[in-house]
Amino acid sequence: xxxxxxxxxxxxxxxxxxxxxxxxxxxxxxxxxxxxxxxxxxxxxxxxxxxxxxxxxxxxxxxxxxxxxxxxxxxxxxxxxxxxxxxxxxxxxxxxxxxxxxxxxxxxxxxxxxxxxxxxxxxxxxxxxxxxxxxxxxxxxxxxxxxxxxxxxxxxxxxxxxxxxxxxxxxxxxxxxxxxxxxxxxxxxxxxxxxxxxxxxxxxxxxxxxxxxxxxxxxxxxxxxxxxxxxxxxxxxxxxxxxxxxxxxxxxxxxxxxxxxxxxxxxxxxxxxxxxxxxxxxxxxxxxxxxxxxxxxxxxxxxxxxxxxxxxxxxxxxxxxxxxxxxxxxxxxxxxxxxxxxxxxxxxxxxxxxxxxxxxxxxxxxxxxxxxxxxxxxxxxxxxxxxxxxxxxxxxxxxxxxxxxxxxxxxxxxxxxxxxxxxxxxxxxxxxxxxxxxxxxxxxxxxxxxxxxxxxxxxxxxxxxxxxxxxxxxxxxxxxxxxxxxxxxxxxxxxxxxxxxxxxxxxxxxxxxxxxxxxxxxxxxxxxxxxxxxxxxxxxxxxxxxxxxxxxxxxxxxxxxxxxxxxxxxxxxxxxxxxxxxxxxxxxxxxxxxxxxxxxxxxxxxxxxxxxxxxxxxxxxxxxxxxxxxxxxxxxxxxxxxxxxxxxxxx
Amino acid sequence: xxxxxxxxxxxxxxxxxxxxxxxxxxxxxxxxxxxxxxxxxxxxxxxxxxxxxxxxxxxxxxxxxxxxxxxxxxxxxxxxxxxxxxxxxxxxxxxxxxxxxxxxxxxxxxxxxxxxxxxxxxxxxxxxxxxxxxxxxxxxxxxxxxxxxxxxxxxxx
Numbered sequence: 001x002x003x004x005x006x007x008x009x010x011x012x013x014x015x016x017x018x019x020x021x022x023x024x025x026x027x028x029x030x031x032x033x034x035x036x037x038x039x040x041x042x043x044x045x046x047x048x049x050x051x052x053x054x055x056x057x058x059x060x061x062x063x064x065x066x067x068x069x070x071x072x073x074x075x076x077x078x079x080x081x082x083x084x085x086x087x088x089x090x091x092x093x094x095x096x097x098x099x100x101x102x103x104x105x106x107x108x109x110x111x112x113x114x115x116x117x118x119x120x121x122x123x124x125x126x127x128x129x130x131x132x133x134x135x136x137x138x139x140x141x142x143x144x145x146x147x148x149x150x151x152x153x154x155x156x157x158x159x160x161x162x163x164x165x166x167x168x169x170x171x172x173x174x175x176x177x178x179x180x181x182x183x184x185x186x187x188x189x190x191x192x193x194x195x196x197x198x199x200x201x202x203x204x205x206x207x208x209x210x211x212x213x214x215x216x217x218x219x220x221x222x223x224x225x226x227x228x229x230x231x232x233x234x235x236x237x238x239x240x241x242x243x244x245x246x247x248x249x250x251x252x253x254x255x256x257x258x259x260x261x262x263x264x265x266x267x268x269x270x271x272x273x274x275x276x277x278x279x280x281x282x283x284x285x286x287x288x289x290x291x292x293x294x295x296x297x298x299x300x301x302x303x304x305x306x307x308x309x310x311x312x313x314x315x316x317x318x319x320x321x322x323x324x325x326x327x328x329x330x331x332x333x334x335x336x337x338x339x340x341x342x343x344x345x346x347x348x349x350x351x352x353x354x355x356x357x358x359x360x361x362x363x364x365x366x367x368x369x370x371x372x373x374x375x376x377x378x379x380x381x382x383x384x385x386x387x388x389x390x391x392x393x394x395x396x397x398x399x400x401x402x403x404x405x406x407x408x409x410x411x412x413x414x415x416x417x418x419x420x421x422x423x424x425x426x427x428x429x430x431x432x433x434x435x436x437x438x439x440x441x442x443x444x445x446x447x448x449x450x451x452x453x454x455x456x457x458x459x460x461x462x463x464x465x466x467x468x469x470x471x472x473x474x475x476x477x478x479x480x481x482x483x484x485x486x487x488x489x490x491x492x493x494x495x496x497x498x499x500x501x502x503x504x505x506x507x508x509x510x511x512x513x514x515x516x517x518x519x520x521x522x523x524x525x526x527x528x529x530x531x532x533x534x535x536x537x538x539x540x541x542x543x544x545x546x547x548x549x550x551x552x553x554x555x556x557x558x559x560x561x562x563x564x565x566x567x568x569x570x571x572x573x574x575x576x577x578x579x580x581x582x583x584x585x586x587x588x589x590x591x592x593x594x595x596x597x598x599x600x601x602x603x604x605x606x607x608x609x610x611x612x613x614x615x616x617x618x619x620x621x622x623x624x625x626x627x628x629x630x631x632x633x634x635x636x637x638x639x640x641x642x643x644x645x646x647x648x649x650x651x
Numbered sequence: 652x653x654x655x656x657x658x659x660x661x662x663x664x665x666x667x668x669x670x671x672x673x674x675x676x677x678x679x680x681x682x683x684x685x686x687x688x689x690x691x692x693x694x695x696x697x698x699x700x701x702x703x704x705x706x707x708x709x710x711x712x713x714x715x716x717x718x719x720x721x722x723x724x725x726x727x728x729x730x731x732x733x734x735x736x737x738x739x740x741x742x743x744x745x746x747x748x749x750x751x752x753x754x755x756x757x758x759x760x761x762x763x764x765x766x767x768x769x770x771x772x773x774x775x776x777x778x779x780x781x782x783x784x785x786x787x788x789x790x791x792x793x794x795x796x797x798x799x800x801x802x803x804x805x806x807x808x
Contacts, residue, residue, distance in 0.1 A: 516783055519722060531726050550726040551777050575726045578781035625776050
């Protein structure tokens with residue numbers, strides 16, 4: 001080797017070494033607590049301190065994660081079919097996914113929202129929005145099951161949803177993509193003035209949780225992005241960020257980023273109620289689905305509703321004001337006291353905080369700088385509480401603690417900054433990996449945060465875990481906020497996109513968790529509650545099998561007399577009354593998914609045999625030592641067979 | 652600093668005494684077991700039921716027990732023949748009332764720790780299901796079993 005070659009080799013080695021050192025330096029600049037493992041270790045058999053309900057984003061579901069361990073405890077299927085347990089495949093659950101557009105197997109879930117009493121999370125329900133075909137779902141936290149889904153009419157992209165008022169009187173919904181109202185066939189270039197936004201208030205029945213669209217407020221055609229409702233002094237108001245006040249309809253990344261300020265819309269829903277009581281609302285035609293599971297039968301109903309109450313700002317003065325806000329704001333959050341309204345000015349390096357009390361003064365003093373389609377725009381300076389200068393790049397969302405600190409996620413600079421309300425000074429920052437979107441503090445968007453952790457919900461994963469090909473799990477990061485400085489504790493992968501999440505102390509949920517469905521209370525019309533009640537009945541070409549399952553047999557497990565051309569419904573009742581003893585049911589060639597039947601529950605699997613022959617069915621959930629023996633046969637005869645129906649077990 | 656202690660006569664005596672007392676205690680413990688082997692007392696099993704007072708058969712209780720039994724138990728138990736679980740005829744003669752109720756109320760621990768229940772699991776392979784029966788319901792089921800067994804003819808050896 002020549003002298004020059006040696007030199008090149010040495011230089012190359014130096015460059016590589018230097019590169020490694022630089023990369024390592026970047027990786028170690030994060031403060032990881034020395035005792036991080038101790039903080040996050042939950043000993044075998046012990047439980048986590050908090051439940052976190054993370055949105056699954058484009059998975060359409062919710063995942064339940066324990067904190068501080070980061071362990072995934074369960075997936076709750078909501079807007080997407082879930083083959084694991086048959087949600088959206090069984091006859092009982094299919095109606096939940098019906099909409100004005102027919103049966104939909106998927107949606108995009110964004111913001112989980114826990115129900116509140118007096119502004120504090122109460123552990124009764126978690127709500128979540130479907131963004132694509134606008135809907136809101138209610139999940140009962142005694143069973144962790146989706147119990148109800150309501151469609152939101154006249155809305156394109158239900159993103160600013162389902163944020164709650166302080167007693168969950170209302171959940172809100174708003175148009176992210178304005179659309180013609182009423183829907184009509186017009187040129188897309190005619191957007192300006194013809195496309196409208198819609199803000200909806202969904203009433204929640206306090207005892208049952210049942211949802212209804214109480215009224216809709218017709219708004220200018222901006223993009224309404226995120227929301228939060230007031231509490232304490234600001235109870236009665238909800239705040240919605242907006243962008244695209246330019247009313248662009250193409251290349252929004254450029255055309256909707258022209259103005260220095262967009263708006264936060266402040267909606268006074270108590271004023272709206274006064275106007276509605278005075279008859280200012282108008283009943284208008286709408287088509288939207290309302291689907292709900294009956295508690296005792298477990299069967300979902302589906303109904304189409306035909307009208308909704310519409311309110312316009314012109315018909316109700318004082319119902320809505322615009323607060324000028326820099327620039328294309330994304331999140332808008334209300335601090336625990338209810339005084340500060342904190343937007344995330346996505347394209348601004350400065351965080352401008354609005355004051356609720358100053359807003360009321362500005363309204364009273366008429367500090368108005370103009371209007372947009374008749375909605376008064378308040379003067380920026382008159383509602384300003386203070387500004388956090390040079391905060392970070394891409395501030396998106398805020399959560400709070402009890403000490404007056406705000407934790408802001410910054411997408412572009414991939415960090416969380418901690419700053420103080422009132423003094424507006426930044427007291428700490430910590431890098432996150434990578435490109436953080438939402439963040440969560442347990443109770444951090446309510447009147448009572450728990451000052452324990454902030455969880456970074458990151459959009460990009462890159463090198464945080466072992467590579468799994470081009471597609472990677474999203475990454476979340478657990479950060480200790482109990483001390484003066486934030487300390488990184490744990491990375492954990494999540495399901496889908498952890499778009500937003502909420503957490504609460506475990507005992508608020510665990511103590512009410514149901515273990516079984518009482519068999520005696522099962523009112524499913526096709527339930528066989530004892531083996532004596534098992535039977536097979538023919539109704540034209542429909543064959544109904546009233547079947548039971550208990551360790552370790554089905555009754556009946558020998559079925560004959562089914563003919564090609566029949567549709568067979570296996571209605572399987574799990575007779576077990578012991579916690580965590582589900583049985584599964586599947587049969588050869590079934591087009592859906594297995595049904596995982598909880599103790600005391602009845603679920604129905606539909607089967608259309610394609611061939612003549614004898615076909616097995618079996619239990620899919622390993623239930624006992626004789627699980628492998630938990631099987632049966634169904635015989636399918638030719639269409640013209642005159643074999644009578646018969647069934648038996650153990651004969 | 653910590654030198655080994657010198658030979659301690661008192662300590663050694665204590666050890667011998669403890670061993671002797673333990674042996675005697677063990678003997679005492681064995682007495683009821685020996686008695687049971689002679690058929691004088693049936694095991695009460697393991698669970699919440701320590702003693703049951705039996706009176707004349709209470710027909711109201713029998714009816715309640717029959718209803719619960721048919722809802723929660725008949726998928727696995729018949730009276731005359733082996734099914735998923737053992738046949739139940741004469742169960743009130745084979746087992747104590749406490750054992751029957753503990754088996755209904757606490758089957759998981761019984762199968763692991765009670766020798767009779769363990770042998771039954773080994774024979775039948777399917778564990779007795781915990782059907783979330785209340786003590787009141789279990790007592791009624793016991794009464795139903797008593798009423799069934801009372802109707803059976805005496806078995807001649």
